[in-house]
Structures are given as structure tokens and as C-alpha cells.
Amino acid sequence: MTNIREIARLAGVSTATVSRVINDHPYVNEEKRQKVLEIIRRLDYVPNSSATSLKKGMTRIVGVVSGAYTTSSTPFIQAFNIIAQQHGFHVMLFLTDNDCGKELVALEMLRSKQLDALVCLHRANEWPIIESYTKYGPIVTWQRLVSEHIPSVFMDQYQGYMLGLEHLYARGYRRIMNVYSSKGLNTPQRMRAYDDFSKKYRLDDSGFPDLHGKVSITDGEHIARWWLEQTDKPDAIACSNDDVAAGLLTELKRAGVSIPGEVAIMGFDNNNLARLLDLTTVHYPSDQQAENAFAILLDRLGQQAPPLHTLEFELIERAST
Amino acid sequence: MTNIREIARLAGVSTATVSRVINDHPYVNEEKRQKVLEIIRRLDYVPNSSATSLKKGMTRIVGVVSGAYTTSSTPFIQAFNIIAQQHGFHVMLFLTDNDCGKELVALEMLRSKQLDALVCLHRANEWPIIESYTKYGPIVTWQRLVSEHIPSVFMDQYQGYMLGLEHLYARGYRRIMNVYSSKGLNTPQRMRAYDDFSKKYRLDDSGFPDLHGKVSITDGEHIARWWLEQTDKPDAIACSNDDVAAGLLTELKRAGVSIPGEVAIMGFDNNNLARLLDLTTVHYPSDQQAENAFAILLDRLGQQAPPLHTLEFELIERAST
DNA sequence: GCCCTTTTTTAAAGCGGTTTCAGAAAAGCA
DNA sequence: TGCTTTTCTGAAACCGCTTTAAAAAAGGGC
Numbered sequence: 001m002t003n004i005r006e007i008a009r010l011a012g013v014s015t016a017t018v019s020r021v022i023n024d025h026p027y028v029n030e031e032k033r034q035k036v037l038e039i040i041r042r043l044d045y046v047p048n049s050s051a052t053s054l055k056k057g058m059t060r061i062v063g064v065v066s067g068a069y070t071t072s073s074t075p076f077i078q079a080f081n082i083i084a085q086q087h088g089f090h091v092m093l094f095l096t097d098n099d100c101g102k103e104l105v106a107l108e109m110l111r112s113k114q115l116d117a118l119v120c121l122h123r124a125n126e127w128p129i130i131e132s133y134t135k136y137g138p139i140v141t142w143q144r145l146v147s148e149h150i151p152s153v154f155m156d157q158y159q160g161y162m163l164g165l166e167h168l169y170a171r172g173y174r175r176i177m178n179v180y181s182s183k184g185l186n187t188p189q190r191m192r193a194y195d196d197f198s199k200k201y202r203l204d205d206s207g208f209p210d211l212h213g214k215v216s217i218t219d220g221e222h223i224a225r226w227w228l229e230q231t232d233k234p235d236a237i238a239c240s241n242d243d244v245a246a247g248l249l250t251e252l253k254r255a256g257v258s259i260p261g262e263v264a265i266m267g268f269d270n271n272n273l274a275r276l277l278d279l280t281t282v283h284y285p286s287d288q289q290a291e292n293a294f295a296i297l298l299d300r301l302g303q304q305a306p307p308l309h310t311l312e313f314e315l316i317e318r319a320s321t
Numbered sequence: 322m323t324n325i326r327e328i329a330r331l332a333g334v335s336t337a338t339v340s341r342v343i344n345d346h347p348y349v350n351e352e353k354r355q356k357v358l359e360i361i362r363r364l365d366y367v368p369n370s371s372a373t374s375l376k377k378g379m380t381r382i383v384g385v386v387s388g389a390y391t392t393s394s395t396p397f398i399q400a401f402n403i404i405a406q407q408h409g410f411h412v413m414l415f416l417t418d419n420d421c422g423k424e425l426v427a428l429e430m431l432r433s434k435q436l437d438a439l440v441c442l443h444r445a446n447e448w449p450i451i452e453s454y455t456k457y458g459p460i461v462t463w464q465r466l467v468s469e470h471i472p473s474v475f476m477d478q479y480q481g482y483m484l485g486l487e488h489l490y491a492r493g494y495r496r497i498m499n500v501y502s503s504k505g506l507n508t509p510q511r512m513r514a515y516d517d518f519s520k521k522y523r524l525d526d527s528g529f530p531d532l533h534g535k536v537s538i539t540d541g542e543h544i545a546r547w548w549l550e551q552t553d554k555p556d557a558i559a560c561s562n563d564d565v566a567a568g569l570l571t572e573l574k575r576a577g578v579s580i581p582g583e584v585a586i587m588g589f590d591n592n593n594l595a596r597l598l599d600l601t602t603v604h605y606p607s608d609q610q611a612e613n614a615f616a617i618l619l620d621r622l623g624q625q626a627p628p629l630h631t632l633e634f635e636l637i638e639r640a641s642t
Numbered sequence: 643g644c645c646c647t648t649t650t651t652t653a654a655a656g657c658g659g660t661t662t663c664a665g666a667a668a669a670g671c672a
Numbered sequence: 673t674g675c676t677t678t679t680c681t682g683a684a685a686c687c688g689c690t691t692t693a694a695a696a697a698a699g700g701g702c
Contacts, residue, residue, distance in 0.1 A: 016684095046432050048434050049434055050434060092414075109411065337652060337654095338651065369687085372657090378657075
């Protein structure tokens with residue numbers, strides 16, 4: 001096996017010097033540094049990461065626990081991956097299917113120091129159980145949760161949703177319908193935003209069905225068909241996410257409906273699809289959220305961490321409203 | 322820090338004995354074993370996995386490289402996860418977005434011994450590059466590839482597809498249309514199967530459009546609308562996967578079409594959706610494929626491996642044909 | 643009690659790195 | 673020139689675990 005001692009021997013230096021070269025430490029004579037680098041190249045040597053981890057006391061692997069790879073978690077996970085990579089960390093993804101056992105696997109790996117930290121997007125076990133693992137390493141979440149041990153990069157959807165509704169009002173729409181996702185914790189806040197909004201402007205929201213559990217493109221298409229059949233139609237539809245809005249928009253256009261002439265459509269998230277279809281939507285800064293999550297972990301790991309972003313929803317005005 | 326020495330000291334034994342207790346080795350006095358276990362419990366001790374990995378020369382982590390989390394890779398990955406877990410291995414998932422750099426991250430982790438082995442479902446880098454990493458650890462794929470260094474659990478789609486077509490013929494259908502996925506390597510073989518099939522029974526396949534790139538439920542719904550408009554309709558449609566078939570089936574049923582009375586529909590994969598909708602389909606044994614992949618890796622790692630399954634497609638007859 | 647086998651135990655040598663510490667050499671500066 | 677400071681280097685001590693080799697204890701047959 002080719003190890004650091006072998007490199008040292010061939011380069012005629014000590015292992016300490018080789019280690020210094022590898023880790024870019026100062027105080028190494030340039031000639032020796034080159035010699036060492038050449039031997040390393042020649043022998044195709046890489047440091048054994050278990051040894052490094054053991055000595056340094058960290059693996060530079062962060063676990064991300066997600067119930068499944070969903071539309072909402074995907075951008076976060078991808079952004080998290082990128083920022084982690086930039087800081088020399090690897091990400092280990094745990095798709096738990098909301099199974100307690102699978103989730104415990106991740107927690108136990110934190111305990112045995114195979115992971116330095118954990119991001120819990122969803123959870124299967126009760127919070128107290130998860131909290132009991134914070135003594136083994138930092139854990140951060142994006143769910144609404146107040147605990148001094150588990151910091152959260154949670155965003156209050158109320159504000160973001162209100163932003164979209166106010167925009168519709170400003171554009172002159174008065175018969176505004178809502179489509180909710182219901183899964184997750186966002187719905188109650190969104191409903192509250194809609195209620196407050198309706199009261200504020202004394203809007204009439206009667207006659208609209210309660211649309212819950214709508215999350216996919218197909219769901220949007222169904223809603224389009226529903227809309228076509230109505231006599232007393234809403235003049236604007238605020239969707240739970242961009243996928244629903246996309247399905248709704250394309251299906252209505254197929255039916256020859258003019259948008260926003262006959263009905264306005266608003267999405268939520270600002271994903272690629274929204275950009276593609278020129279859909280007005282509310283930007284959900286999952287990139288910055290992921291960067292915040294990582295920064296918090298870095299900080300708790302005692303490393304130099306970048307400053308936190310102020311997370312803010314942003315209205316993206318496009319052609320659909 | 323609580324380490325094995327601490328446990329040994331408190332239990333009044335040597336670290337060797339503690340290690341034996343932890344690893345269930347024989348020749349430990351029952352009384353001492355209990356004493357050690359009690360101390361371990363009391364101090365909430367877990368062995369440091371970096372140390373174990375270093376000493377044992379393996380991390381018991383296997384990487385799975387996938388371009389994205391798709392309908393076809395999902396069941397494989399899940400099955401792989403389960404079998405790996407059963408053998409005390411963890412799985413590190415790499416979603417590469419078909420980016421060479423992200424893929425190299427995984428390969429480099431194999432090189433630095435952070436991973437014991439790798440499964441490449443998709444690949445971004447050229448095969449020779451990937452092959453050059455086999456000297457650092459076993460790599461297995463499910464793509465069609467003949468290389469003595471990279472074993473494959475590839476299945477020839479020709480046979481599976483023919484199985485479905487023959488079934489449709491036996492049921493009396495003669496105007497059989499195909500829907501292809503085009504992404505991936507399956508399509509050419511399927512087209513060949515269809516050609517051979519048409520020639521064998523002298524079937525007329527003229528007048529059908531070449532449907533490629535159809536992979537989603539939405540795609541199936543589009544095809545349904547296409548079908549409704551035709552005058553010279555096919556009497557059976559073989560779909561590239563169950564999702565397409567599901568979209569097609571439900572959309573046609575919504576339009577009042579009788580299935581299989583007016584048109585038969587066949588899927589491919591046998592996923593949950595197919596079961597739910599009572600869809601005739603060809604079972605694709607991704608579970609066994611995953612188990613084979615793992616068994617091959619285990620074997621190459623010099624561990625006792627379970628015997629390989631013989632992978633076979635199987636026709637699942639349900640109500641849609 | 644003696645000899646041989648089997649069970650139990652430990653000291654010590656790694657696994658492959660990093661880091662401290664002390665010292666040597668070189669450089670800077672009155 | 674002598675003295676301080678900076679640069680460079682390597683021996684050795686770990687990090688926390690497993691495993692080997694050998695010693696000690698126990699058991700069994702005579």
C-alpha cells in the first residue's frame with residue numbers, strides 16, 4: 001500500500017513535510033515541495049480519508065435527511081450540495097420514505113462520527129428524539145420549530161403568499177381563487193393570509209370549492225377542466241406551486257383561453273418551469289435558505305462561516321397576470 | 322472524549338476485551354462481557370467509525386451514482402438501499418445531473434477509500450475514465466457494457482418487450498402501436514423487437530406516428546387525446562413505461578372509452594401505479610437486479626456474497642388488455 | 643500432581659495520517 | 673559581528689480502534 005511514509009521515504013523527507021505539502025502549509029522549501037509533489041503524482045497517491053478523518057476528528061460529510069425527493073426539497077438539496085462542495089464538504093442524502101428506522105440510520109451515523117452534521121428537511125421520529133442527537137453534532141431544519149438546540153431556516157409563508165395576493169389585487173382582480181397543497185406546514189399560514197386578505201378588501205370568495213392537496217402538473221390540468229365548466233368563474237387563480245400553475249396554464253391555453261385576459265394565473269416557487277412558461281410567481285429563495293443552513297452548521301462546527309442571508313420572498317412579475 | 326480505552330479502564334479490562342465484546346467475538350468471560358456492556362450503556366458509548374474504518378480498511382459505504390432520481394432508477398436505488406442495509410452497508414447517493422465534475426467527486430471518494438465500491442446507473446464521463454477507477458475498488462453498472470473490469474447487471478429489453486407484444490397478439494390485437502421513451506439505451510432494442518414482431522406476423526404498422534420521448538403521465542394523457550381524434554385507430558398501445566400507460570388509461574376512461582374493449586393498453590415496469598390501475602404490464606425485476614449488483618460488489622470486496630438471481634421479465638396480465 | 647488442551651486475557655503493534663515541539667539553518671538588523 | 677527573528681525540518685506522540693502473539697488461567701485425563 002502506498003501511504004504517506006512511502007512518499008516520505010522516496011522523497012527523502014519526513015512524513016511531516018509530506019503532510020505539510022499536502023495541506024498547503026507554509027514553511028516548506030520549494031525544491032522539496034516539488035520533489036514531494038512529483039513523487040505523489042508518480043505513485044498516484046491520495047491520502048486515505050479514514051486516516052485523515054480520524055486524526056482531524058471530522059469526516060467533512062454532512063447528511064441531508066429528506067422524506068422523499070420532492071419538488072420542494074429538490075432545489076434546496078441541490079443548492080446545499082453546491083455550497084457544501086465549495087467548502088470541501090460532501091453530502092450524504094438520506095431518502096427515508098418517512099420511516100423512523102431509516103431516519104435513525106442517519107442519526108446514528110452522526111453519533112458514531114461518520115457525519116459531522118445533519119440537515120433534517122422532514123422528520124419521521126418525534127422532535128425530542130431528534131433533539132437528543134444534537135449532543136453528537138449540529139442539526140438544522142427548515143421546518144417551523146423553536147428549539148435552542150435545533151436552529152431552523154424556516155420561512156413564514158404568510159408573507160410570501162400575501163405578496164402574491166396583493167399583486168393580484170393591484171392588477172384589478174377581485175374574484176381570486178386559491179389552490180392549496182395541504183401536505184406540509186404551509187397551508188394553514190396560506191389560508192390565514194387569504195382570509196386576512198379577503199377581509200381587508202371585503203372580497204367575496206364564496207362559491208369557490210376548497211381545493212386542497214394539489215401539487216402536480218396533472219392536478220393543474222384537472223383544475224383547468226374544472227374552470228372551463230364553471231359559469232361564475234374566478235378571474236384569478238393563485239396556485240400552491242409552479243407545477244400546478246404550469247399544468248393549469250398550458251391546459252387552459254390548449255382550450256383557447258386567453259391568459260391573463262380571461263383568467264390570471266399565479267404560481268409559487270419560481271422554478272425552471274415558471275421561467276419557461278413566463279408565469280408570474282413568488283420567488284422562494286431556496287438557494288439562500290440552503291446556504292444559510294450550511295452556514296449555521298459551519299458555525300456550529302467551529303468553522304469560519306459566511307454571513308447569513310436575509311430570506312425574503314420576491315414577486316416575479318411575468319406574463320400570466 | 323469517551324473512547325475504548327476509557328471503557329476498558331472503567332470495566333477493569335483491556336481494550337482488546339472491550340473490542341471483542343463490541344464485535345461479538347468468542348472467548349470473553351460472560352461476567353466481564355456484562356460489565357463491559359453496562360459501562361458502554363452507561364457512558365452512551367459508540368465506536369468512532371473513522372477509527373474502525375481505518376483499522377479495518379473499509380468504510381462500509383457504497384456509492385450509487387445516478388444522473389437524477391428518475392422513475393426507472395428509483396425502485397433500483399430503494400432495493401439497493403435495503404439489501405445494503407441488511408449487510409451492514411450504508412449507501413451514499415450521488416445525483417450528478419449528468420455533470421462530469423459531480424460524477425468525479427464520487428470516483429475520487431472511491432480512490433481515497435471513503436467509499437468501498439460504486440454503482441453507476443448513469444454516467445457522464447467516458448467509460449475509459451470510469452474504468453480507470455476500478456483499480457481503487459469495484460464498480461458495477463446496469464448499462465449495457467462489456468468490460469471485464471466493470472460488471473453489469475444489464476437486462477436485454479428485447480426479450481421483455483417481445484413478451485408484451487406476443488401477449489397482445491395472442492389476445493387478438495393486430496393494430497398495435499408503440500410508444501418509445503428514446504432517452505436511454507432501451508429504445509433501439511425495443512424498436513428491433515417491434516420490427517421483428519411485425520415481420521413475423523406480417524402486421525401492418527403503417528399510419529402510426531413515431532412516438533418518441535414519451536415518459537411521463539402527462540405524455541400518456543397527450544397520447545390519449547391524439548387517439549380520440551384518429552379515424553383509423555390502433556386497437557392496442559404498448560407503452561414505454563407504466564407512467565405513460567397510466568396517463569393514457571385514465572385520460573381515455575375519462576373520455577368514456579372502454580378498455581380493453583375499444584383499445585388495449587400495456588405498460589412496462591410493473592410499478593405501484595400499474596398495480597393500482599389494474600394495468601397489464603411487463604414486470605421488470607429491479608429488486609433482483611439491485612440485489613445482484615450488491616452481490617457482485619460484495620464478492621469483489623472479498624466478502625461472502627449471496628447467489629445471483631436469474632433476471633427474467635415476466636408478463637403481468639391484468640385488466641387493460 | 644503432572645501434562646496437555648482449551649478458554650480467557652492483555653500488551654503491543656499497527657492502520658495512515660496530523661501536529662507539536664524542539665532544534666537547525668537562514669535571514670534580518672543594529 | 674552578535675543577537676533576534678523567521679524559515680525549515682524531522683522525531684515522536686497521538687487519533688481510536690483491531691488483531692496478533694503470547695501469557696495466564698482453567699479444565700480434563702491419567
